[in-house]
Structures are given as structure tokens and as C-alpha cells.
Amino acid sequence: MATAPIALEFNNEDLPLTTWTRDGEVKVRIGSPGTIEGNAPQTVIDVLKKVINRHGTESAMHWKKDGQWTSMTWNEYHAKCKEFAQGLLHLGMNRFDAVSIIGFNSPEWNIANVGAILAGGIAAGIYTTNNPPACQYIAHHARAQVVVCDGLQQLDKMASIADQLPDLKALVIYNATVPPNLKCRVPCYNFSDFLALGTPETSAILEERMQSQRPGHCCTLIYTSGTTGNPKAVMLSHDNITWTIASTLKQFENGGVTINSNSRMVSYLPLSHVAAQLLDIHLPIASGVQIYFAQPDALKGSLGATLKEVRPTIFFGVPRVWEKIAEKMWEVGKQTKGFKKVVSTWAKKKGLQKSTSAQFGSSGGIPCGFGLANSLVLSKVRAALGLDACQLCAVGAAPTPIEILKYFGSLDIPIYELFGQSECCGPQSICIPGAWKMGTVGQPIPGVEWKVIPETQELVFQGRHTMMGYLGMEAETKATIDAEGWLHSGDCASIDTDGFGAITGRIKELIITAGGENIPPVLIEDAIKEELPLLSNVMVIGDKRKFLSALFTLRTIMDSDGAPTNELDPTALEILSQIKSPAKTTQEALACIKVVEYLNAGVNRANARATSRAQSIAKYHLLEQDFSLPGGELTPTLKLKRKVVIDKYAEIIEQLYSGAEGN
Incomplete structure (x- = not known):
């Protein structure tokens, strides 16, 4: 993937590296021409326009309706995002005000997120499992003008705290209709009705809003999990997102992984989390990859059926997802007896030998007998899981047990670990084909640096993926990003002589x-x-x-x-x-x-x-x-x-x- 030239008219030398104000602008850390660090800064809107031009009539997303898959093209998706943005402008939403979204993954979630950005606002997801006080904290802290709710349960939750949200102008519901007896101090709209609020006047304002946005402006808030108190709001700029996606695509390309408009991904992890937002919203905008939305009960059992229907070319799961798949496979394995058991055990031994030799620094050879093992057993297992077309299976967000990695390796399903944080816009390092060591989190994505501080063993890193700061938290921002621009991860780590990292724990832990x-x-x-x-x-x-x-x-x-x-x-x-x-x-x-x-x-x-x-x-x-x-x-x-x-x-x-x- 060729790097883009630096836009000569873009000048941001006098800007700070960090900010904790929603309307602040940070310096884009542009590197040397001809490198990934030297890519021209872009807004999310710039990248969206390009995907519309390239793939406008092609499918952008798919979801189940009445048991059947239905789809939406990029042109349709773009139009609905603009309609949502106009609905926000009709309500008088100002620049850098927020839209909160609480619900399971769906076209409406993506449309609301991107629509908020188009309108010059800030998208801010809320976990569906949050109780009313936690929802109130995030919506109030983000200064949410509108909260988009998935179904009556989430609508009732937000309506019950609406009087504690002084900036709130409206609630919007999808996957249900507004009940006539709903008690709420602000108007509540059905999603389709909200999309119809736009006027010629709001259309003109929208064009001005889109043109006024700069790569160093905030467009998204990612609220941390809040393991030690109220969550912090990680401010991600347009450039954080667009550059990080470009660097990640470069890393995938280095590993021989193709991502384009023919690629397929399943969206099922919480979109409030940085990983899902980058993978399910912004990676498609940059590459045209098609998203298939899983069922709301995906993590309770239906994900397997969705994988078999979609046959994704890229699949990301947190460790527990891979563990659940393995556990089901182990249960099936226990029913296998006699000669089939002998063949299965032999085949998995060959699969593990192949995976082991594919690691960095190993021979890379295919063991004798693997072709037969693959034909008799392994290829059938991958097909049964719906992973037979998958070029990249990845895991992150928490430590992955080595026995899980070895088990899937024995099925010739290498799972590539990655490491990242909300504060670095998702990925910092990734294992890829050809650069993979089982039990490590890989090497840094192109254009970023990392090192371990000897005295504390803390991992620090920097690059154009480094967040703007924590919204409204000056002290916390300065404690996390030092004067030289290094982001202090809070993780203890080691980096081997080949540049592969391993996370050994949290400093606070x-x-x-x-x-x-x-x-x-x-x-x-x-x-x-x-x-x-x-x-x-x-x-x-x-x-x-x-x-x-x-x-x-x-x-x-x-x-x-x-x-x-x-x-x-x-x-x-x-x-x-x-x-x-x-x-x-x-x-x-x-x-x-x-x-x-x-x-x-x-x-x-x-x-x-x-x-x-x-x-x-x-x-x-x-x-x-x-x-x-x-x-x-x-x-x-x-x-x-x-x-x-x-x-x-x-x-x-x-x-x-x-x-x-x-x-």
C-alpha cells in the first residue's frame, strides 16, 4: 500500500501534543515523506468520501431481518449517516457536543456514530450492561445531546435518568417504537422519524460542518472500563483513527492478508469498545470490507451459526470467545472413539507441527503427512467452525492461555495475538503471518515506537495513534502522556531481541x-x-x-x-x-x-x-x-x-x- 504525500498546506507545528478540552486541536505527529508516518492527515469524512467513490454501489453491511440476510450499499449507508447528522442539526447540536449510543451492534449503531461525526459532534458509546447511574455519568460527562437506544429496555433506562442530563435534547430508539405512555422530559423519536427531520437549511449547515473539521479535532470518545472508579473518556482525533487504520492495513499487507471490498467480518463485540469500533466501523470505511451483524445473543450461543453462514475472512475474538469455541470442540472430541480418534489425534499433531514451524525464526516448513491430515480432518473442522475462508484469526483485550493458542494451532488455525489500548486508538502491536510468536503480542504496527523503562518494566510507546488526552482530566492526561510524547501504558512488558513483546502484568496490579x-x-x-x-x-x-x-x-x-x-x-x-x-x-x-x-x-x-x-x-x-x-x-x-x-x-x-x- 503506497503512502500518501504530505499535504503541503497542512501546518500544525504550533499545536500542542495533548488536550483535555473537547474543542481543542492537537498536533499531528507527521513523519518523513515516503513513510507511513508521513501519510497526509485525513479526517474520517475524507476517508468516507473515498470509499463512497470506490464502492458506492457495493454492499457495506448485512443483517438478519425476518430470518433472512438483507444488506445496505455504501451509498445508502452514507445517505442515512447524513440524514442522521441533519437530525442532530435540526435539534441545534453544536460542534463538539456528543451523541451517546447504547445497544447491540446494528446498522443504526454505525449510522448514529458516523452521523455524529459528520455533524461535527463526538460519538460516545455506552455499554449495554451499564446500570442507570453509570449511563448517567457517561452521558452527562460526554455532554450528550441525543442518546440512541436499542429497544425498550435501554430506552426506559435512559428515560429514567433524562432529568439528570441537562444537555439532553432527545432520545432515539431502534428495534422498537416509542411507547405512547413513555414518561420522559425530552422528545423520543423512532429512528426512521429522526432521519426525516432534516431540511434544506440543515443540509447546507451539514456541508459547512463537514468542511470545517480538521485531522487534529476530536471525533470519538472511548470510555475506559472503570476498574478503579469512574471511567475516563479517551479522546480520539480524526487522524488517530484514520492513520491507525492505515498503519494496521499496512501491517496486514506485510503478512499477506488481503482486506478489500470482498472481505467479510462479523460484528458482535461491544461497539463501545475501541477494538470493535476500529474493526467494525472504521476499517470498513477505509477498505470497503463488508460487515455482517451477528444476533444479539451471539455470545450466548448463536455466534457459531453466524460464522458458518458468513464464513468471515477476518475474525477477532477476546480470549473467552476462543475458549468457548474450544470447549465445545473438546466436548465433540470426547464422543470420537476408535479409529476416528486415532486419525484425529494424528492430524492435530501434524497441525501443531505446522503451526509451530510457522513461527518467527522457525523453519516454516510443512511436515510430512500434513496434506493428508488437512484433507481428512483439519479442513473439515475449519469448515464446521465457519473459519475455512479466514485469512486472519486474532485475539486481544486480555491475556490468552497458551493451551488455547496451541489447541487452535493443532487445527491449523493460528490465532494471532495483538496488544493495544483505548489510549493508542486500539492496536499497538500485532502478530501476523510470517511475524508470529505464540505467547507474544507481536511487533509494533508500522510507524510507532515502543520501549520498556528498565526501572519499572513499564511499556511506553508513541506515534500518530497516541490519544489526544482524557476529556476534562488535565492531571490524568499529563500523567499518561509525558512531555516527550511517550504514552505510559501502565503495563509491565518485555521485548525480545527480535522485537516481539510480551505483557507480564499491570503496574497497578x-x-x-x-x-x-x-x-x-x-x-x-x-x-x-x-x-x-x-x-x-x-x-x-x-x-x-x-x-x-x-x-x-x-x-x-x-x-x-x-x-x-x-x-x-x-x-x-x-x-x-x-x-x-x-x-x-x-x-x-x-x-x-x-x-x-x-x-x-x-x-x-x-x-x-x-x-x-x-x-x-x-x-x-x-x-x-x-x-x-x-x-x-x-x-x-x-x-x-x-x-x-x-x-x-x-x-x-x-x-x-x-x-x-x-x-
Whole structure:
């Protein structure tokens, strides 16, 4: 992909690198001509115009209606985005005011997001799982003029707090109609009615708004998960988004991955998250890739059927998604017996050999017999999963267990890890074909730098993907982006001699024992889960304590709302059967001596792997209920809210440290 020349008329040398005001403009960090860093700065609107010119009559997005796939062209998509923008202008929305969107992925979500940007506003997603106070905080902080709601549940939620949102001018609903008895202090519109509010006057204003926007202006807010308090609003500029997508496309191209208007992706992860916004909204705008919207119950079971129908060419999942797929495959595998079992095991061994040799620095050869293994088993498995056309399967947002990576590698489905943050507009480093090491997060995307600070092991980086700042938070912005422009990730990391990075933990999560030793809990937690696959979650405790302890949760079946039940899942039952435990529920497991013996042995094995005695687990407590999003212990991206867990189980934790000290 050729880099674009620098626009000679673009001059931003006197602008600051950061801002925390919504109407601020930041300096675009333009590099040398002829490099990806030297690409001409563009707004989202500039890039959208190009995709319309290239692919206007082609399909942009697809979704199920009455059980059948229907589609919308780029021209239709663009027209609806402009109609939505005119609806905002009809209500009197000013530059840099916001539109909040709360709902499952849909054409309406994308249209509202892009429409807000066209109108000179700022798009700000809200997680569907947020309770009314959390929704109120984000909508008020963003200064939302309009909130777009998916269905009656979300509409009722926002209507109940409308009187606490002084900037709110209207609510808009999709996938339902406004109920006649709705009580709300502002007007509520059906989505189609809102699109019809435009006039010739608003059309003229819209053209002025689109032309007045600059690459260093804010166009999107990404609210962080808020693991330690209210979420921060990451301000992303037009250039942050358009340049990051261009760099990522360059990285994909380097790995031989083709992304164009024939490419297919499934949209199912929360669009409030930076990864989904970049992949499902802005990557298509830059490349023409077609988006297929999954069903709202995708993560509760229907995703597999969607994958088989769509056969995506690119698929991204958080670790738990890949784990769920693996668990279903393991269940199927247990039913395979006799000769089929022998052939399947042999084929997967060949698949893992191929994946292992494909890693950076390895031979890259195809093992003898792989062609037959692929023909008999592996190709059929990929087809059954709907991943037979996939050029790139990726994972990110949290650490991925190595056994999951190896399992899919054995199916000849290499899963390429990536690392990023909202603060760097999504990706910082990516594994790609030809530049992949299992268990690392790859090498930096073109045009960005990273390094590890020796004293703290903190990973820092900089480039045109670096955020503008945190909205309304001067101190936090300055603490995150230093005077030289380095973004401090808060992650501990290592970078090997080939330039591949590995994340070893979060600085804020580091446990400093009473003896003064700094201990990264994630590494210990991963080791315990590897030794004890019966466990769903492990959380190590020990800050300012004399020894480390841990809270364990068992693998359980979740209900329709994602809350854990007391019924153990099939994988847990299989493990219990192997250790001759009759337990079927969490309560029975807690009372079973066989489970205690199993856990003790696994902890001992994990402790034997510890780098020092101080990093051994002396005591643990098995909880009756698993951690979950509804329970408040996990963020929407399934990261552990450590402070919430410590507060919630404070009494149990104190019992671990009462009486006799650990070994």
C-alpha cells in the first residue's frame, strides 16, 4: 500500500501534543515523506468520501431481518449517516457536543456514530450492561445531546435518568417504537422519524460542518472500563483513527492478508469498545470490507451459526470467545472413539507441527503427512467452525492461555495475538503471518515506537495513534502522556531481541509484599489455571501482606443473563469424573475431599514453577460463585475488577490471613 504525500498546506507545528478540552486541536505527529508516518492527515469524512467513490454501489453491511440476510450499499449507508447528522442539526447540536449510543451492534449503531461525526459532534458509546447511574455519568460527562437506544429496555433506562442530563435534547430508539405512555422530559423519536427531520437549511449547515473539521479535532470518545472508579473518556482525533487504520492495513499487507471490498467480518463485540469500533466501523470505511451483524445473543450461543453462514475472512475474538469455541470442540472430541480418534489425534499433531514451524525464526516448513491430515480432518473442522475462508484469526483485550493458542494451532488455525489500548486508538502491536510468536503480542504496527523503562518494566510507546488526552482530566492526561510524547501504558512488558513483546502484568496490579518484593499476579494466576483447568478464575492477593493467597472460582454454567449458576459446566464435570469426584454443583465441589486434594496438588505444582519462594501461594479459598459481569467482578471486556473483588470478599480474605501465617 503506497503512502500518501504530505499535504503541503497542512501546518500544525504550533499545536500542542495533548488536550483535555473537547474543542481543542492537537498536533499531528507527521513523519518523513515516503513513510507511513508521513501519510497526509485525513479526517474520517475524507476517508468516507473515498470509499463512497470506490464502492458506492457495493454492499457495506448485512443483517438478519425476518430470518433472512438483507444488506445496505455504501451509498445508502452514507445517505442515512447524513440524514442522521441533519437530525442532530435540526435539534441545534453544536460542534463538539456528543451523541451517546447504547445497544447491540446494528446498522443504526454505525449510522448514529458516523452521523455524529459528520455533524461535527463526538460519538460516545455506552455499554449495554451499564446500570442507570453509570449511563448517567457517561452521558452527562460526554455532554450528550441525543442518546440512541436499542429497544425498550435501554430506552426506559435512559428515560429514567433524562432529568439528570441537562444537555439532553432527545432520545432515539431502534428495534422498537416509542411507547405512547413513555414518561420522559425530552422528545423520543423512532429512528426512521429522526432521519426525516432534516431540511434544506440543515443540509447546507451539514456541508459547512463537514468542511470545517480538521485531522487534529476530536471525533470519538472511548470510555475506559472503570476498574478503579469512574471511567475516563479517551479522546480520539480524526487522524488517530484514520492513520491507525492505515498503519494496521499496512501491517496486514506485510503478512499477506488481503482486506478489500470482498472481505467479510462479523460484528458482535461491544461497539463501545475501541477494538470493535476500529474493526467494525472504521476499517470498513477505509477498505470497503463488508460487515455482517451477528444476533444479539451471539455470545450466548448463536455466534457459531453466524460464522458458518458468513464464513468471515477476518475474525477477532477476546480470549473467552476462543475458549468457548474450544470447549465445545473438546466436548465433540470426547464422543470420537476408535479409529476416528486415532486419525484425529494424528492430524492435530501434524497441525501443531505446522503451526509451530510457522513461527518467527522457525523453519516454516510443512511436515510430512500434513496434506493428508488437512484433507481428512483439519479442513473439515475449519469448515464446521465457519473459519475455512479466514485469512486472519486474532485475539486481544486480555491475556490468552497458551493451551488455547496451541489447541487452535493443532487445527491449523493460528490465532494471532495483538496488544493495544483505548489510549493508542486500539492496536499497538500485532502478530501476523510470517511475524508470529505464540505467547507474544507481536511487533509494533508500522510507524510507532515502543520501549520498556528498565526501572519499572513499564511499556511506553508513541506515534500518530497516541490519544489526544482524557476529556476534562488535565492531571490524568499529563500523567499518561509525558512531555516527550511517550504514552505510559501502565503495563509491565518485555521485548525480545527480535522485537516481539510480551505483557507480564499491570503496574497497578503489582503486589508489593510486606517483605518489599514486587510480584506480578497475572503470571501466577495463569500458572495456576494451567495446572488446574477446573478453575474459571484465579485472583492472587498479598499486597502489604507477609505471604500470597488466592481466591478460586469453579467453571460453571451461566444463565441467559450471563450470571453464574451453581451447576458445573461440562468441562468441569469431565475433570471431576477423572478425579473420581461425584460433585455436580459448586456446593458439592466445595465439600468434596477429592476436589480439595486436586486443588492442593495443582497449587503445589504451580508453586514449583514460581521464580521465588515469595511468589508461591500459601493459602487459597474456593468461592461458591464464579466471577461475572452481572456480579460486578468483571468489566465488559471480561477483565478482573480486583478492587471490587477485594471489597466484595473482604471478610473471606481477612480469614485467610488470620491465625497461622502461610508457609
